[in-house]
Amino acid sequence: MSSFLVISIIIIYLAVIFYVAYWAEKNSKSKWVNNPYVYTLSLAVYCTAWTYYGSVGLAATSGLKFLTIYLGPIIIIPSWIILMRKIIRISKGNKISSLADFISLRYGNDRFLGALVTLICVFAIVPYISLQLKAISETFNVITNHNIGGNSIIDDTTFYIAILLAIFAAFFGTQHTDATERHKGIITAVALESVIKLVFFLAIGIYVTFYLFNGPVDIYNKASLLPDFKQQQSINGLEGGFNWFFLSLLSMIAIMLLPRQFQVTVVENEREKYLKKVTWLFPLYLLLFNIFVIFIAWGGNIIFQNQGVDADLFTLMLPLKNNHEFLALLVFLGGFSAAISMVVVSTLTLSTMLSNNLIIPYGFLSKYSKGESEQNSGSIKKIRRVSIFSLIIVAYFFYKYFTLDRSLVSIGLISFVIIAQLAPSFFGGLFWRRGSSKGSKYGIFVGFFVAIYTLVIPFAIDSQLITSSFVNEGLFGVNLLKPYELFGIQILEPVPHAFFWSLFLNIITYTITSVNIVGKYRERNFAEMFVDSSKYAALHENAYVWKGEAYVKDLRKVLTRFLGEKRTERALNLFYMKYDIDKNSPYADARLVNFSEKLLTGSIGSASSRILIASVVKEEEISLTEVLSILEETQKAKESNKELHERDKQKNEFLDTVAHELKTPITSIRALSEILLDNDDVDNLTKKKFLTSILKESERVSRLINNILDLEKLATGKEKLELKQHSIKKTIQKSIDAVTQFAENHRIYINSEGVNDAEIMYDDDRIQQVIINLLSNAIKFSNKEKGKVSIFTYINQNKIEVSVEDNGKGIGKEDLIYIFNKFYQAKNQTILKPVGSGLGLAISKQIIESHNGIIWAENRNPQGARLTFALPFKTNTI
Amino acid sequence: MKKRHQQKLIVLSILLLCMFNIPILLIFNNSVTFMGFPLIYFYIFFVWIASIVISYIILKKYYE
Numbered sequence: 001m002s003s004f005l006v007i008s009i010i011i012i013y014l015a016v017i018f019y020v021a022y023w024a025e026k027n028s029k030s031k032w033v034n035n036p037y038v039y040t041l042s043l044a045v046y047c048t049a050w051t052y053y054g055s056v057g058l059a060a061t062s063g064l065k066f067l068t069i070y071l072g073p074i075i076i077i078p079s080w081i082i083l084m085r086k087i088i089r090i091s092k093g094n095k096i097s098s099l100a101d102f103i104s105l106r107y108g109n110d111r112f113l114g115a116l117v118t119l120i121c122v123f124a125i126v127p128y129i130s131l132q133l134k135a136i137s138e139t140f141n142v143i144t145n146h147n148i149g150g151n152s153i154i155d156d157t158t159f160y161i162a163i164l165l166a167i168f169a170a171f172f173g174t175q176h177t178d179a180t181e182r183h184k185g186i187i188t189a190v191a192l193e194s195v196i197k198l199v200f201f202l203a204i205g206i207y208v209t210f211y212l213f214n215g216p217v218d219i220y221n222k223a224s225l226l227p228d229f230k231q232q233q234s235i236n237g238l239e240g241g242f243n244w245f246f247l248s249l250l251s252m253i254a255i256m257l258l259p260r261q262f263q264v265t266v267v268e269n270e271r272e273k274y275l276k277k278v279t280w281l282f283p284l285y286l287l288l289f290n291i292f293v294i295f296i297a298w299g300g301n302i303i304f305q306n307q308g309v310d311a312d313l314f315t316l317m318l319p320l321k322n323n324h325e326f327l328a329l330l331v332f333l334g335g336f337s338a339a340i341s342m343v344v345v346s347t348l349t350l351s352t353m354l355s356n357n358l359i360i361p362y363g364f365l366s367k368y369s370k371g372e373s374e375q376n377s378g379s380i381k382k383i384r385r386v387s388i389f390s391l392i393i394v395a396y397f398f399y400k401y402f403t404l405d406r407s408l409v410s411i412g413l414i415s416f417v418i419i420a421q422l423a424p425s426f427f428g429g430l431f432w433r434r435g436s437s438k439g440s441k442y443g444i445f446v447g448f449f450v451a452i453y454t455l456v457i458p459f460a461i462d463s464q465l466i467t468s469s470f471v472n473e474g475l476f477g478v479n480l481l482k483p484y485e486l487f488g489i490q491i492l493e494p495v496p497h498a499f500f501w502s503l504f505l506n507i508i509t510y511t512i513t514s515v516n517i518v519g520k521y522r523e524r525n526f527a528e529m530f531v532d533s534s535k536y537a538a539l540h541e542n543a544y545v546w547k548g549e550a551y552v553k554d555l556r557k558v559l560t561r562f563l564g565e566k567r568t569e570r571a572l573n574l575f576y577m578k579y580d581i582d583k584n585s586p587y588a589d590a591r592l593v594n595f596s597e598k599l600l601t602g603s604i605g606s607a608s609s610r611i612l613i614a615s616v617v618k619e620e621e622i623s624l625t626e627v628l629s630i631l632e633e634t635q636k637a638k639e640s641n642k643e644l645h646e647r648d649k650q651k652n653e654f655l656d657t658v659a660h661e662l663k664t665p666i667t668s669i670r671a672l673s674e675i676l677l678d679n680d681d682v683d684n685l686t687k688k689k690f691l692t693s694i695l696k697e698s699e700r701v702s703r704l705i706n707n708i709l710d711l712e713k714l715a716t717g718k719e720k721l722e723l724k725q726h727s728i729k730k731t732i733q734k735s736i737d738a739v740t741q742f743a744e745n746h747r748i749y750i751n752s753e754g755v756n757d758a759e760i761m762y763d764d765d766r767i768q769q770v771i772i773n774l775l776s777n778a779i780k781f782s783n784k785e786k787g788k789v790s791i792f793t794y795i796n797q798n799k800i801e802v803s804v805e806d807n808g809k810g811i812g813k814e815d816l817i818y819i820f821n822k823f824y825q826a827k828n829q830t831i832l833k834p835v836g837s838g839l840g841l842a843i844s845k846q847i848i849e850s851h852n853g854i855i856w857a858e859n860r861n862p863q864g865a866r867l868t869f870a871l872p873f874k875t876n877t878i
Numbered sequence: 879m880k881k882r883h884q885q886k887l888i889v890l891s892i893l894l895l896c897m898f899n900i901p902i903l904l905i906f907n908n909s910v911t912f913m914g915f916p917l918i919y920f921y922i923f924f925v926w927i928a929s930i931v932i933s934y935i936i937l938k939k940y941y942e
Contacts, residue, residue, distance in 0.1 A: 067922060071898045074926060078933050079891035081884050220915055233916045235907045241900030248898060276941045279887070280934040287926055294919065 001325050003144035017189050021172050024188035033184050036277035041191035042264045049135035049339040050412045057312035059297035063232030070286045072251025090533050091266050095602040097179035099262045100357040104607050106429040106530050107437030108523025111607035114357035121259045124418035125346050130399035131411045132339035142316050143332045165343050166392040170385040173348040177377040178602035187268050193337035200334030205292025208299040223298035239491045246496035253423045254416045263349035351387035356605025359383050373564040413495045421447035424510045433527045439514035447506030455498035458483040521624045545627045546590035550617035555588050555596045562603050665697035707839040714846040721763040729757035735771035748779050754792025770844040774867050778806035803868040810859040820845040883940035897925050
């Protein structure tokens, strides 16, 4: 294919991608941009050109092993429902814009740690970006049939592509100064590219499997005749198993900690609930991507047997060899998509890290503390843009002037191992309060140097064809120091070997330092906030302990320098409203200090914002114990506040009901009295009727008031029970006598045959009150026609149970628990006039409980209700 | 989502970690072929698909 044609197609393709990104940025509220599918697809930036070409290469040369890179993510993703959600919540709560910010904030806004993490990431990822450029350039050469790319930069197409990508990333990546703003344009473009790369890869997979061969079985049969086949398609015993284990562990870390993954998963996350889709959809995406890999690899092995074709290029060579140039072009575009989305997202996130965690905190702070808001945000954006260009250009030169002669996979894995050095600090910081910044720094240093020693140096020696005895004989000829067999461990391959040693020593250093050196109070404060995020998230700004002197005026000035007059004003207004603080107070409290820090974090990184804010406030040192106790207090205050609020609400409801209950009888008393007073000519009969009503209603009022007083006395324990030995049978009989008249009025028969006798300590009057209450309730609710109420007892060694049954329609299932509440009257009563004051059962419950007994209600079969109370023989109440 | 249901997914994660590693993986690491394929590929992809289906069902049912 002519290179002119391919170049124009690339340009058209890039134009489309630019347009999509532009459109998404313009329509950032559209549902095409904000949905879980775009989010999930953007996560597929994990599948780079390395997946596209390298997986096939690895599958062709070493069989199964390529799967480990994807099995790690598959294993860890279900746990994201807790793990990733926690990370996302912390990041959103603290306006974290990158991995470096996350780690540096966790360890107390540590400036040096942020810079260290940034450097590690740059060191790991820049070669990885070079790798993508290399993939673009190689495949371009293959498809245009060039043997070698132009030697000078001017002739090299890849150079121009790199520049275009830098423009893309710089344009869409620095629209806002606040790096925590989502980059909708880039993400949408990446999602689109994820679709493209998957579709084209599936196309080539189907083509190889079903067009070039007759389905999977055919390929397998032919491939199994190849030498080494059996050995490749299996795990090499325990040794292979260990390598397999470490590689899947490595990819598990990579899916979470690669800077670009952190960017798309955490920073670009619009809504937490998108995780729901990701959890199953992303593994499905990876599955589709991997399902044809072995077939392409086997197909390539069969067709290019002994022809010396680079296995990494099988995907592209297979259609080319069969003269299907169009298909080859699609494959090329798929690989191109995979490469450029990785390049764009990686440079974007690295540039944020470089500006917010390295360049600004170490170089520009003093300048910013004097500048105006427009100058400052312009300058911040400029730093990021320059970073993006420099990163891509450095990556380009790295690719150009270092022979990256190894397969795609190996450089990628080296990046993984270096990034994995951040894992102990990251996950340790998430779950372990005591993990300290010193531990984190030392751990990263140690791990990094071990990784350099066991992997990067030998790899550089190999790939640059330097002659050295270092690899074969070890440092200074000491065999135990052989980089690939450190301390004589021979069973691991170089990458798992380096991964094991570096991470092992890293973790050991991190933990030992952390438990031996006491951290500063500030980092412990953040540790609490991260580890117990769900607890402290509710406290918002209160979760930050700070003591000292600060003025609103100073803080406002600093904020204005970065956010501008308007946004500062708006943010502060919101803040004042949220906490209900007096706007005119000149003093700032801990909450405002913390709030200001957070506001700035998005723009200049956590470390810089801390330094800037610290420069205008006077902070007093606090001891670690003080921090912890203050945190605990705020926590408790919050909880007890909630409780008070709840109690207040209950009391209000109670008062409402009481007022209502009092109002009804009083209104009618008043109305009737008014009539009697105004009309002298009321006849005697009516007068009598009215007066009877008035009397009845006033009785009702006084009963209600008595009940309320009763309840109050019982509830507060003001009234003492007169506990004496009594016969329960006698008490029951007395109660029955009291309601006999009432029962006869209702034509109801009270059956007390099941009552046995026992002597027990209780307050006779009170228990009578309870029984009378239960009996009169039962009478009221009994069947109107053939009403029957029975009372019986059940006595054993520990307690006496007294039950009252009726044969009415029973109690609604949903009411069973609530009928003992004050003023609770079952639903069906609201239409009718309520029977009784609504306090009877509440009082009964109170009485029984002060006897240390219990009372409950249940329904009988087939109809009726049974209310029972139980009194213990051994009562400890006074 | 209730804690109990979240923990189902965590259990799935742990299960996958075991299923995709030695020693369980070694059970399928032999020269037996299934429909003309190495058994181990079938095993891995089967577990993979099963994990997708299981997490889909759990989330569909319990995610609020």
